[in-house]
Amino acid sequence: MSKKEAIERLLNPGSIAIVGVSQDFTSISGKPMKNLIRHQFEGQIYPVNPKYEEIEGFTCYSSLLDIPGDVDVALIAVSSKRMMQILSECEQKQVRSVILFGSGFAETGAEGEQLQEEVLEKAKKARITILGPNCIGLLNVKKSIPLGFSTSFETEEGFLSGNVGFASQSGALGFSLFGLAQEENIGFSHVINTGNQMDIHTLDCIDYMLEDEGTEVVAGYLEGIPDGEMLIRLAKRAKALKKPLIMLKAGRSEIGRKAAMSHTASLTGSDETFQAIAKQYGLVVANDVDDMIDLMKVFSRGKQTKGNRVVTISNSGAAGIAMADYSESLGLELTRLPKETQTKVEDIIPPYGSALNPIDITAQALKEQHILTDTLEALINEDQVDVIVVQTTFGGELGRNICEKIVEMDKTTEKPIVVTITGTKEITGAGRTILEKASVPVYKTSYKTMLAIKHLEDFSRFCRSHEPDQLEHPNVQVEENKDLSGIWTEVRVKKELSSLGIRIPQGTLIKDREHLQEVKTSVPYPVVCKGISKDVLHKTDAGSVKVNIKDAVELEDAYESIVSSIHAYNPDADVDGVLAEEMIQDESVEMFIGVKEDPQFGPLIVCGLGGIFVEVLKDISIRRAPINDNEASAMLKELKGYPLLEGVRGGTRRDIQALTDALVRISQFASAHSGRIQEMDINPLWVFEEGKGVAALDGIIVWKKDEEAVVNVK
Known part of the structure; x- marks a missing residue:
């Protein structure tokens, strides 16, 4: 059974056994059955515990083997020490899908890790797929099937179904977020907690949800x-499907990484690397729970932007100014309206308002509701506007009426309409609820509004982008019998860089004093001398x-001085010689290009x-290597120092x-040797004025030892 088939069965079981069930429905082992009964599960429920004959009218069985019918899913609520026995019963009963609630596995240390490995090995041999351990279950929201003991399952009002799927390694955080999002009328399809991820992990669940209609x-x-490769594959699939993939990644700080290890035995990886991968492949990154809920809200509406041109309508001049400030800092364009549309708006609003963006419709809209709605209609019909923000403090009946009208108008356009309602729940709550139920994104502050639009615009732009199928430069080929070991x-x-088409200074490696006498009259003076030693x-x-x-x-003085300095610095150093090379004196900007091998994502270019x-x-x-010209250009433009390359304050524009070509070629070299490079550093790389190219002045490559190398990572 594939992981997708296993997840499908877990979410849609026809029969469920609860092993270790308790009559105490307030306990962890009792809540799963109580939740199934509460939400009227239509399939078969088989309680399993030799202590009871029946629970709530259901026959209770001494073991899985005593159950008369087939079992699609087994919920296991017993001690980790009994797991091997329970798995044997699952194998005999041909139960293929299991949820392990209990802890006591890899998160507890070496002994627990060994037990987890033994359980997984036995499960694989028995063709059993496991969700967990150390998890609190899953929820098929569409069909109201709760498999677990989350307090979020205990609602008497039922679940709000919708189009958001959520996979969480943490059960407590995951289902708490689900509950908070439900309060804001965000509907879900499925919520799955993976815990220790012994077998099924978060990316497996995301893979399933991406393909779910x-x-x-x-x-x-x-x-x-x-699985870094799988995350990248899923990000590419999400782009192809135009489904936003929102990620909240823990373990950013050193303390956070240590906490994650003790929580679910996770190797969290470098946050710096994760952020780079997210940017490259279009993942939408949330900073916290509130942020994720805000993102779910704006994306669940299902609209995308056609650009970053934003217009705001407000009955408060201060709110409009705030929107303008946040737009600028977030890279959104508060666009100037075409003259014809601006005139239309001027004819709608009071003369003491402002038709300039941000549009101030003034408090007169309290008396004349049409001012806001007519202005909104004019902007919906304006092609030079990509996103409309409506900011209001209106409450009571007027607020409800306006929100109902916004909902009606939102249905008539593919253009995103985002609303900010600032005010107490008592005054503005009714209007806010009307918008939420219609999935019109609504926020309480200007900043939250503009940040949500920024993420929406970023993802929309990423989906619109078309990357070439092939790189612009021929791929670097790995030469057979090349010595990829030790330190280069x-x-x-530099010899390798030259073969990649990157300029290096003319020079000679002076190997010893005798060689010095042979070449001292032929080197290209003036020169730079450098000691060469691994x-x-x-x-x-x-x-x-x-x-x-x-x-x-x-030159002779420099040779003697350099050799002496190296031996003084490291008496055991093996000196290859002294490199004497032309001293390039053209004006330049110093850059560096580096490569590091990430254990999850392979070679990264920096x-x-x-x-x-x-x-x-x-x-x-x-x-992540390899990159193409577009990605290389984007890398450079992200640098705060990029203006130095463009020629800041009348300076010379650089090549x-x-x-860009050098970045692409080195990235191809890194990709061709994926799994072998430990680190590579070209520093400095001089960039001359436009048309005169670049030159690598220094460089080093440290290769992994054979036993550490992972060839063909990609």
Whole structure:
């Protein structure tokens, strides 16, 4: 049975056994049965516990083997130490889908981790798929089937069905978020808690939900990323389906990462890497629970933007100013209306209002409701407007009437309409509820409104983008019998860069004093001299760099000084020689390009300002390799130092295209050697004026040991 088939069965069981059930419906082992009864599960319920003969009129069985009918799903609420026995019974009974509620597995340490491995191994041999352990269950919202003990299942009002699917590694957080979202009239299709993810993990559930026809928005809470390649595949699929994939990732801080380990035994990974992957592949990242609910709200409406041109209507000048401020900081355009539409608005609003964007319809709309609705209609019909924001403080009957009209008008257009209602629940709650029930996104503050629009516009733009099927440059081929081991020093790295079409300075590696006498009259003075040793990676720390060497006498002095400095810095250092290369004196901007291997996502390419600035400013951009020209260009534009390349304050524009080409080629090199590179650093890479290219002045590659290498990660 595939993971998708297993999840389908878990969500749509015809018969359920509850192993370890309790008559005490307030206990963890009693609540699953109580919840099934409360929500009138139409299938067969089989309580299993040798202590009871019946529970609430249901025959209670001593073991799974005593159940007369087939069992689609078994809910296991027993001690972890009994799991091997229970799995044996599941195997004999041919139960293929199991939910493990209990803890005591990998999250507890080495002993629990070993038990978890043993349970999983036995389950695989028995062809049993497991959700959990250390989870509180799942909910098929469409059919009101709760399998678990979450307090969110205890509602007497039922569940609000909708188009949001949610997979959460944490049960408490996941179902708390579900409950809060339901209060804001956000409907769900399914909610699944994966816990320790022994077998089925969050990405499996997201995979299922993306293909579910009734699910249009998919959200996930993750403490660890179980499969980086799968996450990227799902992100690509989400784009193809135009279904937003909203992720709340825990473990950003060091303390958070440690907490995640003790919580669900997760390796959380680098947040910096996750954010880069999210940006590259169009994941929508939430910062907290409130943020995720706000995002569910704006995406569940099912509308996308055609651009970032926003117009706001407000009965408060201050609110309009706030919208303008947030628009600018979030990169949204508070667009200027065409003259014809501006004139229409001027004819609608009072003369002391403002038809300029943000539009101030004034408090006169309290008396004349049509002012707001007529203005809204004019903006709906304006092609130069992509998103409309309505900000109001109106409450009571007027507020309800306006909200009802907004709902009617929202149905007539594909253009997103987002509403801000600022005021107490007592005064404005009725109007807000009208909008929520119609899935019109409504927020309480200007900032929340504009942030939601920013995420909506980002995802819409990402869906509109069309990346080329192939990279713009030929792929780098891996040469057979190439020695991919140890440390490649500057000389070897530059040879590789030259083969990639990246300029390197002309130079000679002086291997010893005898060789020095042979070449000292032929080097391209003035030169820079650098000590080359795999045992000294940071040359300036060892004093092994000398610049502006003008003649043979100075070259001999520099050679002796550098060799002595290296041995003083590290007496055991193996010195390959001293590199004497042309001293390029053209004006340039120093950049760096690096590669690091991420255990979850493979090779990542990094760029930023070079020299010491990379450590001081930490102004970097990251992508997963390989990248194309568009992605390389986007990386550069993300840098705070990008204006230096464009020529800030009348400065010289640099060869941005050559830098872009270098990024693409190095990313292809990294991808071709995926799983082998530990780190790669080209620093500095000088970028000359436009048309004069780039030059790599230094570089290093550290290869993984054979036993550490993971070849063909991609």
